[in-house]
Amino acid sequence: MPSPVSADRPAAQPPGRGSVEALISQTRRLKVEVDAVRRDTPDDGMDPEDRWQRALYDLAVRQLDDVDAHLAQLRDGPEPVPPEPSEPADAPAPRPAPTACGSLLSRVGSAEWNLLSDEASWSGELYRILGLDPASPALTLDELPTLVVDEDRPLLTGMVTDCLVDARPIDGEFRVVRPDASVRTVHMMGEPVLDADGSTASMWAVVRDVSELRRRRRTVRETGDSLHRHRRRARTEHRIALELQEAVLPPWRGPLRLPHQGPGTLELAAHYLPSATSALIGGDWYDALALSDGETLLSVGDLTGHGVTVTSGMATLLGAVRGMAMAGTEPGPLLALLNQLLDSTVHPALGSAVCCRYRPATRTLVWAQAGHPAPLLYRCGTGRALNAPDGVLLGATSGAVYGQAEVTLEPGDLLLLHTDGLVPDRTGTDAGERLLGLAPRFAGARTAQDCVRAVVEEFGGAERADDACVLVARVTD
Template structure:
C-alpha cells in the first residue's frame, strides 16, 4: 500500500507540475466528479493485477490511445514477473498503455477498450497474449484474460493468467467432462464450460438447472437417477450412475458422479456433480465384450472340433497286428499330436495272409477334419488294394489317383512298402516323403530314395521302388515331417540332428522305448506339427 500511495502522490504532483518528460495531453479532459473515492486505495485493495487508464482523445473526438495512470502492487509484481515492465517505466507517471504493457495493447484490444468506454458495458473477458523475450533471446508466450470496467471517465483493467483456466477447459473438452453445482435452497446453478460443451449449449445459453438435466434424461433412465439422488440425500454418500441423455447431436451415455453439498451434520444444501460423456468408451467396451464372446464361442467350437477329431483319429489309428512277429519284425509306433491342432499323420502296418507285410507312413496336407478325412481315405484305400497283390509302385499310383480325384487341396506324402520275410527284402516307394533311416552296425544313415511326386499333385504319375535287404538286428525308421521340420531350421540340419539323436541310443533298446525317446527329444514342448515315428526291427 505504501508503494501505491507513493505512486499516487507522484501522479498527483505530476498533474500539478509536469516533469520534463513530454507526454501527449488529451484535448478533452475526462475527470470524475468532485469527491470521488480514492481510486488508488480501491486499486490497492484488489488482489488481482489491475490498472487505471485515461483515454487519449484526438481532435476528431476519437480515442487514439489510453494512458496508464496507476497500477496496483499485484499488477507491478505481475508485470515484473512477465519482464514486461522496465524499471524506468514504473507507473506513477502518465504513460501510454502500450509503454506500460508492451506487446499487450493491439488495435483489436483498443477497439474493445473504446467500446467499454462508450457503452459502459464491461467485457466478459478478453483473451490477450503476451510475448516476452528473455535473456539469451528465448521467447515466452503467455495468455491472459483481461476484464475491463468503466469507472466514470476511466477504465479499470483487471487481468490474470488464463493458462490454468484455458488448460482446464481444454482438459474438460479432451476428457469430455464437465462439472456443476446445484443449490437446493435458492436454485442457483454453477457450471463449468466443459459441462456446457458436453450438453451442446451455446455461449449465451443459461447454465443448465437440475430440471433441465432431468428433462434431458431418457424416461427409461429417470428412475435410475431418482434412486441415486434419493440415496445421496438420505445417506450423503457419493453416487455413481450411468444415464442416457439427449444432447444436441443425439442420445449419449453420460456418467454422473455426485456428492452432497453442506455441513457434515447439517442439512444438504445442494448437489455437486461431475458428468462425463462415455458414449465412445461404452461402445468400445461393448465391442470388446462382443469380441470376447466371439473368441469364447470360437474357442468352444475349436475345443469341440478338436475333441471330435481326437476321438476320430484315435479310432482311425490302427493297432499293430501281432502277426507281424510271424514275419520276423518287431514293430513300435509313437505319435505326438500338436497342441490345439490335429494333423493328417497316418500309418499302416499289416501282415497279409500268405504274402508280404504291408508297411506305410504318410502325412495328409493340413490340419483338422479335412486332414483327418483325407488321411482316412488314403489309409483305408491302401488297406484294400494291398490284398490285390499289386506292387508298391502300382499301389502308390492308385493312391495318387484317389487323392487327385478328391480335389486340388487333397495332397499327401507317403512311404509305401512291402516286406518279404523269406528274402528279408523291403521294397518301398517315396511319394514326396522324407527318406527312411537305417539303424544297425555303424552310425545311423538315411536310405537313398527314388523320390516321386506327392500324392494328389498330378494324375498319371509313375513311381519307382527302392529295394533294401535287411540284416538281422537292423531297424528301419519311418517318420513324418513333423518330427524334423522347423520354421527356423534347415531341413538338412534337422535330419542331421535326428541321426545324432539316434546315435546316442544303445542298439539293443526296445523299439517302443526307442521311438518314444526319439520323439520326445526331437519334438520338444512346442511342436509345430504332429509327429509320427514307426520302427521296424528284424529279429536277430
C-alpha cells in the same frame, strides 16, 4: 459451483499450482511409456489375444489422456460460459463451438441448482455434452429428466431425490438423448450443499461424458470373450483331433507280431511324437496291415498342417491306403491313386508318404515314395538309405506317376520308416545321417521296441518343432 459448506464436510481447498503441474508431468511420462508398449504390440487383426491386448492398451492410454486433461482443468479452472449473443432477435441462434473429438474438456462439465431461487448454473462443457445451445437457459432439476432416455429416468430421479431428501452423494450413470438424436452415456457425481441452519440450499454436480470409455471397455470385454471362445474352440479341436488320431493309428505299446508266423515274419514297433511347439495335432501317420495274401503293408505319411481338418484328411488317406492295399494294388499305382484322391478333395492339401509291400515268402520289399524320406535299412551294425524311385508330393500335380523299387531283406535286418519332423534340424546335419548313426545301438537291441525307444530317447526332446512318426520292422529268423 459447490458452496464452501457441504452436507458432511467443508469443501476441500484446491491444490497448489506447482503440485498439479508435477502430477501432470508424471501422468504424461506414464502415458508415453504405455503408448510405446502399445505400438510394439502386434495388431494383425487375426489373433484374438493380440486384439484383446491392443484394446486394453488403447483403453489405458485414453484413461491417461482423461487424467491429464482433468489435472489441466484443475490447474486452469473451468471454462466460462460464453456471454449472451448481441445479434438481433431474428438472427439464427449460434452453434456451439466445435471441439476436438478426443478432448476431455468437451466431455466434463459442472452444474449447480439453487433450490431456493430455482435457478441453475451450468458450465460451457455441460452444454456441449448435452448438445445444447450455451445461450439457452440451464435446465432445472425438474426439466433435466426430459433429456434422459425413458428407461434411465427412474435412476436419475432416485439419485436426485436421495441427494435432496437424505443428503446422499450422487454417483451414477444414465443415457441422454441430444437434439441431434445421438445418445450419450454420462456419469454424474454430486452432493447437496447445506445452508447455515442445515437445510438443503442447492445441489452441485460434475457430469462426465463416458460414452467413449464405455465403448472401449465394451471392446475390451468383447475381445476378451472372443479370446475365451477361441481358446475353448482350440481345446475342443485338439481333443477331437486327438480322439480321431487315437481311433485311426494302431495303439501299439510294445513289439507286435503280425498274425502270419514263420520265417521272414516282421516284428513291429512304432511311436507317435507330438510337436513340442504346437498344441494342435498334425497329419502324421504310421500303419502296418496284414493282407489277405499273406503279405504285409507298411506305410508312413504326413499331411501338411495341423488341426481337426488335417487329422480328418489323414484318416481318409489312411483308410484309402488300407482299402487299395487289401484290393492288391501295388505301392506305385497305390500312390498314384492317392494323389488323384488328394487332388480332387474339397480342401486341397499336400502330403508325403512311403508305401511298402513285404512278401515274407521271399523276404522281398516292394516300395514307393511320394516326396518322402526313403526307408533306412540296418544290417550287421551299419545302415543305409534305400535308393528312392521317382515320386512327387501328393497333391502337387495331377496325373503324377510313381515308380517302384525292390530290395531283398535278410534275417535280422531292421527297416526304419519315419516322417520329416522326427529329427530336429539344429545343426544342419542331414536327418538320415543322424538316424543312421544309431546303427550300433540297433545292433545291440533285442526287440523292435528297444529300437523305437532308442529313437525316442535320441530325438524326442522338447526342441522338436513338428509332429513325427517312427515305424521299425525287424525281419525274424
